[in-house]
Amino acid sequence: MLQVENVSFRHSKEGQDIIHDISFSAGEGEITTVLGPNGSGKTTLFRCLVGLWRPQHGRVRFGERELMLLSAHDRARLIAVVPQDHEPPFPYTVSDIVIMGRASHVAMFSGPTDRDVAAAHHAIASVGIEHLSGRPYTKISGGERQLVLIARALAQQAPVLILDEPTSHLDFRNQVLVLETVRSIVLERGLTALMTLHDPNMALLFSDQALVLGAGRIMAKGKPKEVITAETLRMVYGIEVSVVNYNGTAFISPKVSPRSTGRTT
């Protein structure tokens, strides 16, 4: 169980809190999704959780361990991060990239051992990209890259998985593919997963818990269906939406003004 307790962060002493009094807990084998408009503090929250920024108040615990007090090495054994799609300066192969996930398991004055190589292969296989392992990471598609980064996080063998907008640069098919892969792995390995998404429909489909952030505060948290409602979305995004229920699944549809009322020619 990952427990976030009263976390607040600001850049300078005089400044405003960017996130204020954030508390929630995320369970094993579950995906907790954080929704919220740009600038609502999602990224700040994640940066605090992975130890890049140190919150002024509050604490983050995983089991008995206080995450803020850990070194980068120890933290990497508890939390694996899937960053947003990026381009490294050198054309490493997919397996070179995945094996980097073993950095916290490799001794300082040596390289990856056979055990690390095996863990990387296993991770590559569990996201189904064996056919890519010899390819340069810079020459594959955005969706494939996201799967590679997920494989790298799995190779890290940490119980907590954090994904920063894993679908932001992906086409429709790849969004579904990536999120389905994440969900099956989280269930299979009993990981505690936390991710940010932009699309409320994807959040409804793929999360066990949802958290809606607005202006650095938690506006709603709980079961996705109860949290992602017309009222909360209007409150944080300032737009009107309708929620459609079909076969027990809820869909969000923004209310768009009809075309004819706009310009006339």
Added chain:
Amino acid sequence: MRTKAYTTAIIAVSPFLAAWLALFLGAYNLSPGAVLKALYDGLPILGSAMDSPERAIVLDIRVPRVLLAGLVGIALSVSGVTLQGIFRNPLVDPYILGISAGAALGCALSVGFLPHLPVQVLAFVFGVLAVFLAYSMAKTEGEVSRLPLILSGVIISAFFMAMVSIVKFLVEPMKLQNIVFWLMGSFSLADWKLVGIAASGMAIGLIPIVFMRWRLNVMSMGEEEARALGINVRRDRFIFIASATLIVSIAVSVSGIIGWVGLMVPHLLRMVVGPDHRRLVPLSMAGGATFMIVADTIARNLTNYDIPVGIITAIMGAPFFVYLMKKGGKESWGK
């Protein structure tokens, strides 16, 4: 995969081949038989203790010169590959970052004013100062982008070379001649003592780089990502930069400023064997040694004079840099 294994093997044996061939070429014309005899005589136990001019030329001039060239080649290309990985920038090397100029200033000060201190000490101090200045000048909001880093390297180089000029202006004529000749970059002063200094000093810097080389892969992904993967970035970056600077300072102290090697060799090898530092670092050692031995053999055989090898590498390096810039296009200059 097969061809890659062959290429790797060829690169790995190339320095031995180059060194062997280089022994047979030189200003004083010796027949291959005479060279072989001199080498055989030099062997402990088996050889004879008889002194001869051939023996002196081969054992006291050519062998140490080839060894020194090889060592300096290793130093320059390994430090190039290390700095490129740490700074995530394929366009930097110790020369471009101003480390060579800093080390040169340290050496010039030593030669000119502190004759009792080993030149390596001040070379290292000023080399570290140069890379620290270039790094902090280029750093904005925690990020070191490509173009600013190269620009600050140019600035640091220019500044330290101006300081070297002041030293040249102030020292007595005999010392001036030494400094000027040595600055051009040459192995003509090679002897066994310099080989010993170079080998022992470089070993101290090379050992951590060689053993930690896989971490260069992780660190080249960027500071935040490396930290999230569990690397103590500050500590490791310090070790890598200090080690690279140490080996460059030693190289500069024994052979002057030889530019571009640290840029060209790693780049060519990356095209052949890929960017994985587990392979790239050892192969850069081999490739750098071969390149330097070949360049020096050309330098001392092309004309009747011993052309400073730094001139040869600069003639090759500058067009190479332009080629990389054009090939990389916009990407080379972005973040």
